[in-house]
Every structure is written in structure tokens, then in C-alpha cells.
Amino acid sequence: MGDRVTIQEVAAAAGVSASSVSNLLNGRTGKMVPATRERIERAIADLGYRPNRAARQLRSGRTQTLGLVVPSVGNPFWGAFAREVEVAALALGCNVLLCNSERDPDRERRYVEELWEDGIRSIILCTSLPSLDHVSDVIGDGLRLVTFDRPAQPNDPASVISISIDNNVGGQIATSHLLGLGHEKIAFVSGSIRSVNRAARYRGYCDAIEAAGLAVADMPSWTGFGAEQFGDVEAAQVGRAAAHALLAPDADRPTAIVAVNDMTALGFCRGARDMGLVVGEDVSVIGFDGIILAELYDPPLTSVRQPIREMARLAVGEAVQAGVGADGAGRSVLLRPEIVLRESTYPPRSAATARVDATSGSPR
Amino acid sequence: MGDRVTIQEVAAAAGVSASSVSNLLNGRTGKMVPATRERIERAIADLGYRPNRAARQLRSGRTQTLGLVVPSVGNPFWGAFAREVEVAALALGCNVLLCNSERDPDRERRYVEELWEDGIRSIILCTSLPSLDHVSDVIGDGLRLVTFDRPAQPNDPASVISISIDNNVGGQIATSHLLGLGHEKIAFVSGSIRSVNRAARYRGYCDAIEAAGLAVADMPSWTGFGAEQFGDVEAAQVGRAAAHALLAPDADRPTAIVAVNDMTALGFCRGARDMGLVVGEDVSVIGFDGIILAELYDPPLTSVRQPIREMARLAVGEAVQAGVGADGAGRSVLLRPEIVLRESTYPPRSAATARVDATSGSPR
């Protein structure tokens, strides 16, 4: 194992030149007679040859490694996503180099540049920044960039491919669900809303509120962290702090809240508990993302689920496969989120309505 | 950015040969006059030179990348650990290549070999297998291996460094806590116990039970998944299934359980809820690991915490720094876990004892 087989040895064993082996390896088989091809393939198998990645990259400038920049694998949603990306990439013969940006634009830029300089030409960037200016240099140099969790924006470079759920629709679904249960005081709970996906979720919330003939201005709101940027690890703290403020005895209490993601929702639930309230009875909570923990929570959390596995496959596919479209124009893939009904959402106390069926989870 | 500066250009700018630049870069400054050194350093800075990793690796066979093999970043504990490892590695100028083994020995071996073949010479392997036979070939070739979550075993190769908490003590602490609250029917809940850390936790549990004058054989137990291997993703399912079995109306119900990790504990809590029981009142639950979700849960989960950040730093330090000890003998670093008291553990119902103070979390 220490001494690796080189392309030369394979060539010698097959009775051809190294060039031919290289040609086969790189799919230049146009003018290769089947017999030769078989001899080479046999030699590769017999000797257990594996190309040296460093040499390949040095010579060609290319690499089989895929860069993945997520906000933080410490967050269960991104952890789960990273895992699915790895599975998908492995199936295509790629390694994954994982980086945590902590949602810091500067770290995003540094990582993307560093990956580029290491010869990595495909990156899945999980960002929600409105602009891609901070990485446009590298895109201009030819980086194949797939953004995740962020639909294409008008000013995006043409080559960028975007994969995301339709967050606007997600926000509407969540809010309509609560409206349908009879809630009329629904707050939207989020940390900073400057990212496009959060803004879209919020817009969806507003749209649904207004479509129901209510006014967003009348809804209880909480802006304690409005001006700040928050890492995902702090999402739970944000939710908890929001609960403390919104559910205070002297506050204009909402009967239900839409949380920008599950971690924030879980934090809110914890905060509600701090205030002596019972989630699902005193206040309904709906999350976003559909992480496993939502299912485990007490009460199990209703959530707008993102199809993580499917999205990971799509992202990897776009990042790895050579650009097929000759136009080179960027594409935006918008998947539709779906609501998973559990037990954190019920009709408000005042409404004497029957309990809603949950699609999953067991009855109390 | 596209055209990178090479060592030749730096050499030309500094008026020296490429060899001298290389010498400086690689710390062979023994016989270099300060003035020369400064000229080179200035040229490097002026031109913004960054060594080409592929060329370096091709030539030297070395790389600055650190391999990290975890069971699954989908599990919040490993996600959090991976994140801390990345932070620590970055501080030392290393990249991290992350792999998920799903606790499959074969995948562990394949990943370790592949990383080795890619020129990676330092790997942090998070495994709990009793034997390292499956990777001993690569260790023999000179791999610097740091195992995590698994104390050194008698048959380990001498060069392996092990970092872990003292799981036996952890098991004892958890169990003693419950015994101290007055519980006398305490079950240990785990998936397959074949891994050394799980076995150690279980032994700690047994030790504490017996030290209290009770018999392990008298404790309720559950072996539904005894023969199977379980990935971390399924940990919660295991806990839930255990709850369904152990808390069945006709069962010899425990009044408290020690879960092998937090995800299993959370699953158990969910299962208890399925059975109509209230955790912290009808049954006490203590977890292991100290993930953030434990703090968020309702009720907040008492847990035996692992000092993740410190352990990650240690692991990276050992993996990256050249072996200092001339003896080359493996070392085992055992950290002491600490219990974090929250609200999932109370005296059993029968015992008319006062409630225990929680060290964190807010009162109900």
C-alpha cells in the first residue's frame, strides 16, 4: 500500500504508452481499438491502480473535490444537509471539502477563494445573502457555483445555479395553517431578516395574513435582534428571547407564532416553558426546515419541511456534471416545501374547535 | 487571481533561487543570512504568493489536510464536534476533509485508506470499535492516527493517540445521581453495546448500581436491539422503542433511565410521551454528551457533558503537531465528564423528597 502503482507501470503491464492509459482514463477513447482498451482496463484492475490526485491536479488544474460551504454543521439542519451532500457526491466519485462560514460574508469569500486556489472548481455555497458580489471575482474566473437556500437574484452572474425551496410559499403555507385553525394574532419570529430566504418567508407570512383580511401591522411583533446578524447556533437563543418578550404578561400576546426555522421554534418553545405556558395549548408554534429534532420534541413540532435529500442530490448533480446547457445561463430550481402537521399547532383556546388531526406522531 | 504567483517569480523578485524560497518555506533557515530571509519574506508578501498545494503534495507526498472521520454529521453531537475540529485546525493552518462512516467498520477502513492514498497523513478517527485491526495496515505505513471517543485498548498500535472522556466514570456519575435521588429501578438504555465507549458507560452504570448494594440483574432491562449495529441517526428511534417496551403497563417499569447518549435520551422522552407519561415526574431521564438540544428540550434534559471544544483542540493538536515524544509510544488522554443538572431528573414519585436544584435552566 505504501508504494503506489503509477500510470507508467500500468502502461508497461498493458504494453502501451502512458499516454494511452491517460487517454482511456480521461475518456478520449474515440480512436482506441477495443482490444487495447481491454488490455489497459485489465492492467488497471490487476495492479489496483488509482490515479494520483495531486499529480492530476497539478498537471490539469482540475480536481475531483467538491467544496461545500455551510453556515455551520453545528446546526442539525446543515449537519443533515452536509451528510446528504456527501452521500450524493460519493456516488459520483467526488470527495467533499466542508467549510463552516458562520454566515459571515467575509468567511464565505475567504473560503470560496481558498477552495478556488486549491484547484476546486465546483462549490455548493449555502448562503442567503442578497448579493454574490463578494465571490463574483472567482465566478468570473470560471467557478461553477451552486447556491443553496437562496433563489436566484436579478443581479446574479449568469453561470450561477440556485437551488432552494420556495420560501415565500413556505411562509404562506405555515401562516395559512395557523389562520385556518382560527388564530388571529400570529407573530413571525426570526433573528435578522436580511437574508433573502428569511425575507421570503416573512413575505409569505405577510401575504397570508393580508389575504385573510388582517393587517400585518396589527400582529404582535418582536424586533429585539432586528439589527444583528446571527449564527445558527444562536437561533435557539433568539427564539427563547422572543418568547420571553412576546409572551410577557403585559404584552400583546400572540396565540400562535411562525418561526423562521426549527431551531428558533425549539428555542421559542423553551422560552414559552420558561413563561409557564404550554405549547400547543397556550400558544401554537410552527417551525421551518423539518429537522429530526422537531419530531422528537415535546410536543412534536409542526414544521414546513424542506426535502433535504432531494435538494442535496440536485445540488451535487449541478455542481459536478459539466455544464450541459450551451447557453451558460444560470438556472434557479425552486422546490415546493410541504407542511408536516404535528402537535404544536392547535386552534386558539378561545376557539371551541375540535382538535386537528396530526399526520404523524402519536396522540398524547 | 486566475494566474497564481509561483515560487520562481518570488525567487526572481527576491534575487535568489527557488531553492532558497523553498528552504525558507520549509523552515530550513539554519544557514540563511537574515538579510536574505527578509528579502524573500518581503517578496512573498508583495506578490501575495501562496504555495500550490498540489505541487507540494506531489513532490513531497505530504499535505496540510487533516482527515476527520465521524459517525455522522447528521447527529448533532458529531456536527458540533466537527465544527470545533474545523475551528481548531484552521487556527493551525490546516484544512479538514470530513467523512461520515455511519459507524460501519468497512466504511471506516475505506475512508482511512483513501485519505492515506490522497497523501493525508493525519486522521482523527471517531470510532468506538474495540480493535483497530481494520486500519492497522495504514498505521503501519506511518499514519498519524488520533482516535476519539475511544480510550486506548491493550492491543492498539503503539503510535495511536486516544482522546476520550472517562466513560466509566460518566456512567457512574449519571447512575449515582439517580440513586441519590432515591431511584431503585434504573434501566440502562442503549442500542448495541459492542462499542468500547458504550460498554464503558454501561460498566459505570453497573458499578454504581452495585456500589449502592443493588443488583444489576434486578434492574429492568431492554435488549430489543441488542444484536444490531445502529447508526447515530437511529439513536432516537432506539430510545423511543425502548420507552415503548420498558414503560408498557404490564412491564416492570423503571422509575429512571440512563441513556447511552442524548439522542437516545430524547427518543426515550418522546416514547414516554407516547405512553402518556411525563418525563421528570413519572420517569426520570439522564442523557450523555451534553448537546445543545438537551438544554432546549421540554423538560430540559439532565446530561453528562463531554467537553467538546477542549477535546477537539486536543485531538487536532495531536494530529497536526509532529510527534514530539521520541519514544513513539501511544498515549491515551482521558478527560473527566461532568454532570449538568436540569429538569428531567427528580426523585421517584413514591419518595416524598424535595425537588433538586437545577444548575441551569429556569424553573417551571
Added chain:
DNA sequence: GTGATCTGGTGCAACGATGCACTAGCAACA
């Protein structure tokens, strides 16, 4: 003044794969 020793640095051949430019060999055609 000659050889030995030391200092500070350089020359150059690798590492393993790539892919362009080239050609040996052969058939077809005039």
C-alpha cells in the same frame, strides 16, 4: 601560498499525470 574547512546558497532531477503535436503503419488511389 596551499590545502582544509566552513558558510551561504544554487542546480537540477525528480514527483505522476496530461494532452498537444506528431508519426508509424497501412490502405486506397492515380
Added chain:
DNA sequence: TGTTGCTAGTGCATCGTTGCACCAGATCAC
């Protein structure tokens, strides 16, 4: 028989760094 055209495959320079082996020049001892 000479020329052309084509097929199947090869030669070789090259990517950017490394580090051993070597060397020019200065200093020293006798």
C-alpha cells in the same frame, strides 16, 4: 511506385515544489 489520407497510438515538455548534491567564495592553519 509514389502520393495522399486515415487510423491508432506515442513522445515529450510541462505543471510548481522539493531537497539532495554540489559549489563559489571566504577564512583559517601551517
